[in-house]
Amino acid sequence: xxRSKHKYRLTPSAALGFGIIAIYLLVALFAPxxxxxxxxxxxxxxxxxxxxxxPMGTDSVGRDMLSRIIFGARLTLGLSLxxxxxxxxxxxxxxxxxxxxxRWVDGALSxxxxxxxxxPQLIFALIxxxxxxxxxxxxxTTVGLLDSTKVFRLARSLxxxxxxxxxxxxxxxxxxxxxxIMRREILPIASPPLISEFGLRYCFNFLFIAGLSFLGxxxxxxxxxxxxxxxxxxxxxxxxxxxxxxxxLALALMTIAVNLVVDxxxxxxxxxxxxxxxx
Amino acid sequence: xxxxxxxRLALGMVTLLAxxxxxxxATEVLPGDVATAVLGQGATQATVAQYRKQLGLxxxxxxxxxxxxxxxxxxxxxxxxxxxxxxxxxxxxxxxNTLFLAAFSALIAVPLSIALGLxxxxxxxxxxxxxxxxxAVFAISFPDFFIAYIxxxxxxxxxxxxxxxxxxSSGMSLAQRIHHIILPAVALTALVTAHMMxxxxxxxxxxxxxxxxxxxxxxxxxxxxxxxxxxxxxxxAPIITVVALNLAYLVVGVVVIEVVFVYxxxxxxxxxxxSKRDLPVVQACGLIFSAxxxxxxxxxxxxxxxxxxxxxxxxx
Numbered sequence: 001x002x003r004s005k006h007k008y009r010l011t012p013s014a015a016l017g018f019g020i021i022a023i024y025l026l027v028a029l030f031a032p033x034x035x036x037x038x039x040x041x042x043x044x045x046x047x048x049x050x051x052x053x054x055p056m057g058t059d060s061v062g063r064d065m066l067s068r069i070i071f072g073a074r075l076t077l078g079l080s081l082x083x084x085x086x087x088x089x090x091x092x093x094x095x096x097x098x099x100x101x102x103r104w105v106d107g108a109l110s111x112x113x114x115x116x117x118x119x120p121q122l123i124f125a126l127i128x129x130x131x132x133x134x135x136x137x138x139x140x141t142t143v144g145l146l147d148s149t150k151v152f153r154l155a156r157s158l159x160x161x162x163x164x165x166x167x168x169x170x171x172x173x174x175x176x177x178x179x180x181i182m183r184r185e186i187l188p189i190a191s192p193p194l195i196s197e198f199g200l201r202y203c204f205n206f207l208f209i210a211g212l213s214f215l216g217x218x219x220x221x222x223x224x225x226x227x228x229x230x231x232x233x234x235x236x237x238x239x240x241x242x243x244x245x246x247x248x249l250a251l252a253l254m255t256i257a258v259n260l261v262v263d264x265x266x267x268x269x270x271x272x273x274x275x276x277x278x279x
Numbered sequence: 280x281x282x283x284x285x286x287r288l289a290l291g292m293v294t295l296l297a298x299x300x301x302x303x304x305a306t307e308v309l310p311g312d313v314a315t316a317v318l319g320q321g322a323t324q325a326t327v328a329q330y331r332k333q334l335g336l337x338x339x340x341x342x343x344x345x346x347x348x349x350x351x352x353x354x355x356x357x358x359x360x361x362x363x364x365x366x367x368x369x370x371x372x373x374x375x376n377t378l379f380l381a382a383f384s385a386l387i388a389v390p391l392s393i394a395l396g397l398x399x400x401x402x403x404x405x406x407x408x409x410x411x412x413x414x415a416v417f418a419i420s421f422p423d424f425f426i427a428y429i430x431x432x433x434x435x436x437x438x439x440x441x442x443x444x445x446x447x448s449s450g451m452s453l454a455q456r457i458h459h460i461i462l463p464a465v466a467l468t469a470l471v472t473a474h475m476m477x478x479x480x481x482x483x484x485x486x487x488x489x490x491x492x493x494x495x496x497x498x499x500x501x502x503x504x505x506x507x508x509x510x511x512x513x514x515x516a517p518i519i520t521v522v523a524l525n526l527a528y529l530v531v532g533v534v535v536i537e538v539v540f541v542y543x544x545x546x547x548x549x550x551x552x553x554s555k556r557d558l559p560v561v562q563a564c565g566l567i568f569s570a571x572x573x574x575x576x577x578x579x580x581x582x583x584x585x586x587x588x589x590x591x592x593x594x595x
Contacts, residue, residue: 027545036468068319118576120531123549123568127305130553130561159515207422217536230424232586234539237428248425255420 006183008268017260024254028073037064040222047236047243056246057220060232065246068229072247077254079140082204087205088142088198091151094191098152098183099159110156113149121146121212129217139218143205154197158190192269199262201249203255212253284581291577298569299351303344304585306558329554347562356563361555370545374567376447377544380460381533384467385526392472396479403484411476423532424568427539429468434462434546445540463540470532471525478521482514518582523579527572 003036010018027034036041036055042062043054056065067228076083098106116124124141132138162168168185210227212218217224224232226247236243334458335569337348356366399408418426435443445459483506487544493503534546541547549564 115294115301117299118294118298118573119565119569120527120572122531122534123565123572125554126304126534126549127302127565129563130556131363133556169299210422211424211535214422215535217398217553225423230422232426234293234428237436240432242432244428246427246431248422248428252372252421252425256416259416259420262556 011264013240013260013262017257017264018256020253022259024077024257025076027070028077031070031074032074035064035070036065037067039063039067046199047233047239049241056203057241057243059229060235065243068224069247069250072224072226072229073250075219076206076210076227076251078138079219079225081086083140083144083147083202083209084198084202084205086140087147087151087201088194090145091148091156092187092194093182094192095155096159097178097184098156098180099163100178100186106156107197113152114173116146116149121208124185125208126217129212133215134212134220136219139209139212143209143212147201147205147208151194151197151201155190155194160194162186162189181186192265196265197264199258199265202255203258203262204259207251207255217253283584287577287580287584291573294432294577295570295573297574299348300344302562302565302569306562307340324512340427351563352510358557359452359552359560360557360592361552361560362426366559369548369560370563372569373543373545373548376536376542377533377546380445380463380467380537380542380544381526381529382459383460384464384471387464387524388468388471388475388529389522392475393479393522395472396476397483397511398478399480399505400483400487401503408480411480412474415473415477415492417537418469422468423470423535424539426469427463427536429564430462430466431539445542460542463536463542466539467529468531471529471535474528475518475521475525479514479518480579482517486514502586509534519582519586520579523575523582530568530571530575 004175036053040063041065044058044062045063046060048058048062049052054066056069056146057066059065094109098109103125119127126144128142132263163181163186168181171181171185208224209218210230213225213227214231216228216231220227222230223229230244230251233247234246324505331486335456343354347357354367356370358364359366362369395407397409399405416443431443434440436476441462442459445463447456447459451459485508489505492505492510494501495509500508533544534550537544537546538550545564545567549561549568552564
């Protein structure tokens with residue numbers, strides 16, 4: 001058992017990943033104290049080159065790019081976190097429910113998810129947004145619910161394996177309810193793969209929302225997340241200016257960081273624990 | 280095997296039918312209905328009723344679904360709400376453009392990724408293997424549009440080799456068209472190559488620990504021959520599956536890439552229709568994308584059944 005203390009020792013790449021995520025979170029939390037300029041004020045010409053006053057230059061209407069990226073962190077990180085949490089709450093509860101209940105419930109839920117997954121996720125989101133219009137609530141709900149289908153599949157298959165084990169059978173015989181079994185018997189064991197999945201789904205949703213905003217169908221002006229900022233500054237590219245690369249790089253760096261952490265976490269939990277007779 | 284393939288095909292058809300229902304239902308849950316949404320709050324009761332009748336909205340939902348579905352099957356997607364043109368007329372030329380771009384990208388991406396995957400497997404941990412691994416990480420972490428803009432920045436703004444906007448016009452020759460779609464095609468290739476390449480490599484390498492491979496090595500064959508002649512035929516099924524999956528992904532990735540390059544395809548049309556909330560156009564585009572997606576997935580399963588003798592016999 002002394003091993004478990006050392007189990008979570010950070011590798012350099014994981015430390016880098018955690019470091020970047022921590023910086024992003026701090027930037028999002030303390031945005032008003034960190035911005036050199038007002039993110040909404042037009043202070044200079046459009047697409048000025050980076051300078052001492054504007055470390056990342058200015059955007060399409062002369063606002064400070066750095067300040068806008070700092071404030072954009074709140075929306076970008078917050079929206080994807082909210083939708084991933086929604087996705088996991090929905091996906092895990094329905095997935096576990098499908099695994100522990102009778103085959104009719106399981107069959108109905110699984111077929112439903114199969115159909116949901118046979119429409120490409122982006123296309124599905126576009127259809128929903130065309131019906132409801134784009135607002136923050138629609139965005140979080142749409143992305144969260146569409147993503148929950150993938151969580152459902154993982155949660156269901158994990159819970160199926162666990163539900164066949166003796167201690168779950170014992171709990172059933174003891175007369176515990178479905179909710180108790182799902183929460184107290186299955187969830188603790190299914191947690192490690194679900195946690196690493198959370199990181200991957202977060203990345204996916206993060207890029208997905210950025211993609212929707214980039215298409216002009218996600219976060220609506222005057223609010224701007226990084227995807228929307230790439231969109232509004234895309235015109236600079238044809239003048240050979242690098243303005244849209246700053247928000248795009250901010251997106252890419254975050255995804256890389258989360259992937260580094262997930263790789264590290266997966267490597268720990270893929271290791272044989274020593275208890276398995278098969279290995 | 281025949282039975283298994285036919286039943287997979289039937290499942291694909293049922294899925295497609297369910298998808299049409301879902302797309303229809305999704306546009307039905309609109310609070311109020313299309314008529315009030317189009318005419319606005321100020322419209323009188325009579326105008327709304329008239330317009331509803333014109334759109335056929337006074338009919339119950341199952342009948343409207345049936346009309347919509349049978350119309351769709353005959354190539355009649357209804358009328359666009361923004362310009363009153365038949366949707367089919369608007370979609371058809373754009374669909375051709377999109378298929379042209381997607382097919383051209385697939386022609387580059389599939390052979391390239393299988394070749395790179397093979398090379399990485401042959402030279403495991405060699406220079407190519409490490410290089411493709413790094414590229415794969417980048418391709419997966421970067422947003423779709425980022426790669427496209429990097430390409431535009433380098434090859435269009437800086438070097439001036441290719442146009443940054445992939446506009447097509449009817450008078451263009453094939454060579455001109457290809458010149459215009461090189462950048463979007465490369466961007467699309469970058470999106471899908473990483474996954475196909477790594478899967479090819481990994482499935483081959485996981486096959487390499489099998490006894491028959493060891494036998495082949497003991498016979499004195501070289502690594503290239505063992506991989507190409509012995510391992511590769513046995514891993515076609517997973518490779519085909521992942522190729523079809525990525526082609527399906529390519530069809531969706533086309534949406535973002537078309538918007539970046541202002542390419543006159545169906546993805547761009549759909550995004551425009553969504554922002555104008557032109558539901559018939561959204562439905563038609565959504566249906567086409569989903570149909571391609573479902574078909575490719577069905578096709579991949581059928582090909583995998585066909586390519587793998589064990590699946591052939593074991594299939595129910």
